[in-house]
Amino acid sequence: MxxxxxxxxxxxxxxxxxxxxxxxxxxxxxxxxxxxxxxxxxxxxxxxxxxxxxxxxxxxxxxxxxxxxxxxxxxxxxxxxxxxxxxxxxxxxxxxxxxxxxxxxxxxxxxxxxxxxxxxxxxxxxxxxxxxxxxxxxxxxxxxxxxxxxxxxxxxxxxxxxxxxxxxxxxxxxxxxxxxxxxxxxNVRGALWSKLVINCAYNALSAIVQRPYGWLARQDGATEVIADLVAECLAVAQADGVRIAGDIHAAVRGIVQSMPGQRSSTAQDLARGRPTEIEHLNGYVVQRGKALGVATPVNHALLVLVRMAEAARTEV
Structure with a gap:
């Protein structure tokens, strides 16, 4: 065209x-x-x-x-x-x-x-x-x-x-x-959190392996990891008094159907050598979790992995 x-x-x-x-x-x-x-x-x-x-x-x-x-x-x-x-x-x-x-x-x-x-x-x-x-x-x-x-x-x-x-x-x-x-x-705060949950579920994974959402969902064990990420986010949101409307689990699954070939913005930033927003995605969940006494080990692991990937770009 x-x-x-x-x-x-x-x-x-x-x-x-x-x-x-x-x-x-x-x-x-x-x-x-x-x-x-x-x-x-x-x-x-x-x-x-x-x-x-x-x-x-x-x-x-x-x-x-x-x-x-x-x-x-x-x-x-x-x-x-x-x-x-x-x-x-x-x-x-x-x-x-x-x-x-x-x-x-x-x-x-x-x-x-x-x-x-x-x-x-x-x-x-x-x-x-x-x-x-x-x-x-x-x-x-x-x-x-x-x-x-x-x-x-x-x-x-x-x-x-x-x-x-x-x-x-x-x-x-x-x-x-x-x-x-x-x-x-x-309830835009709840809608923002709903999108945050989706971003936390896929962005870091997509960035680390540089693959789109559809590819991620087909990998062995990915469904369980994504479920753990979502569960941690929802626990933090509940502790923070956030009301997430609708079926967030369906929304998380739906992103694979609606955007199967899309790589996350975090993946795009990492590939182009630009700073990612990971501190405001999984990092935000980790930060709020600490403040509210909610454990977020899977989100923390992905936060550290993306930080490592960013740091590795700068090494000769």
Whole structure:
């Protein structure tokens, strides 16, 4: 399939203006859909990525289409100025630093929406920005990857669950019109934990062996290890007063059916020599477990193994 460049629709008066701080795979995918729907969108990312987008637009490749979408792109955090909504899509390890970078440039009342792995990013952003700046968490369910500078690939899903905010209902309408299914939930913390459990079940394993979810599930003994990881996470969540809605065990099994060929973001980071988010995934469960008196030996083992894999990359 060859990419096509379609005329970009100018932003419609009255529509929300978006900035994406941390234009990786998640931010680029949602930014492209919003820009294609006529919203003003500015991606903020690395120089090579930004240069490619400025030159020819962002290449959005899905199972159904392959096109270039024109939008703004910058390497400067100051490009969030004037945005109604800032999608914070940086790695969890960079949350506070990114919040400090955008703070001087945020419009009064602009919503900072955290689209990140982990369960406490909104709290960490709020601690930096203060109570006057609206901050809300979102749970992201999407399989994407960067295939090169200015090129994002979509492999599956693409929905969001949003915490309540003053513009949450409007956001749901605007996102839906852009082809992004979204809903508001008063239990986003539980939804974030549900995703955390899934990430803890698969991310580290996928990273250590550099294999996708479907391959993992077929290996002898993997089901038992995954069950132990999930049980530890649920014990910590219960001790922490978290209400996880729905059948989490079915959700854990379902990820293999919905994304069998997907390698985890932790696996992708490790393969590219980038810092992983393991401290905010299995590491967070271990940390909260210690604080709450809940043993997490399997999560701890995988945390240490990923740390070792990261350390081994730096050795000559």
């Amino acid at each position: 060859h990419p096509t460049t379609e005329p970009h629709t100018p932003p419609h008066p009255g529509r929300l203006r978006f900035a994406v701080m941390g234009a990786g795979a998640v931010g680029c995918y949602f930014g492209a859909l919003l820009a294609r729907a006529g919203h003003a969108v500015t991606l903020i990312g690395r120089p090579a990525h930004v240069q490619a987008i400025q030159a020819r637009g962002l290449r959005l490749q899905t199972a159904a289409q392959d096109e270039h979408v024109a939008m703004g792109a910058s390497t400067d955090a100051g490009a969030v100025a004037g945005a109604d909504v800032v999608l914070l899509c940086v790695k969890s390890t960079d949350t506070e630093a990114a919040a400090r970078q955008i703070q001087p440039h945020l419009a009064p009342g602009a919503l900072v929406l955290t689209l990140q792995n982990g369960v406490d990013n909104d709290e960490r952003v709020r601690a930096v920005l203060g109570p006057a700046q609206p901050v809300a968490a979102a749970v992201v369910y999407v399989a994407t990857a960067m295939a090169g500078p200015g090129h994002v690939r979509h492999f599956g899903r693409g929905e969001l669950v949003l915490a309540p905010s003053l513009i949450a209902e409007r956001l749901v309408r605007e996102l839906g019109a852009a082809g992004i299914p979204a809903q508001v939930s008063d």
